[in-house]
Amino acid sequence: MLFMLIERFEHHDMRRVYAHLTRAGRGMPAGLDYLGSWVEVGSARCFQLMQCDDLALLQQWSLHWQGSGMHFECVPVLEGALAAQLMARHGDKNDLPAAS
Numbered sequence: 001m002l003f004m005l006i007e008r009f010e011h012h013d014m015r016r017v018y019a020h021l022t023r024a025g026r027g028m029p030a031g032l033d034y035l036g037s038w039v040e041v042g043s044a045r046c047f048q049l050m051q052c053d054d055l056a057l058l059q060q061w062s063l064h065w066q067g068s069g070m071h072f073e074c075v076p077v078l079e080g081a082l083a084a085q086l087m088a089r090h091g092d093k094n095d096l097p098a099a100s
Helices: 015-024 055-064 081-090
Strands: 002-009 033-039 047-049 071-075
Touching: 002 015, 015 071, 055 071
Parallel strands: none
Antiparallel strands: 002 047, 002 071, 033 047
16 A cells, blocks of 8 residues: 655754654665655655555554654555546546545
């Protein structure tokens, strides 16, 4: 399953987060795959795309970042092509299956 992590840096300060990265590493448990990241112009947020089948791995990763100066939101996402296929199968219905 894919997840978009929306990281918000306290006081728009990425230095504390990058210091944690340098000191403690990324903290990625086996089975949690980092696919890419994008930093908002202005350095207020970072968007990371992750993939895993076990949500406990995502929780383990989030605990690694406690106290780093970053807070994040985890949003389950679908690739656009898959969402389009689901919409085509559901016809006029306006509801996609909920994430499990």
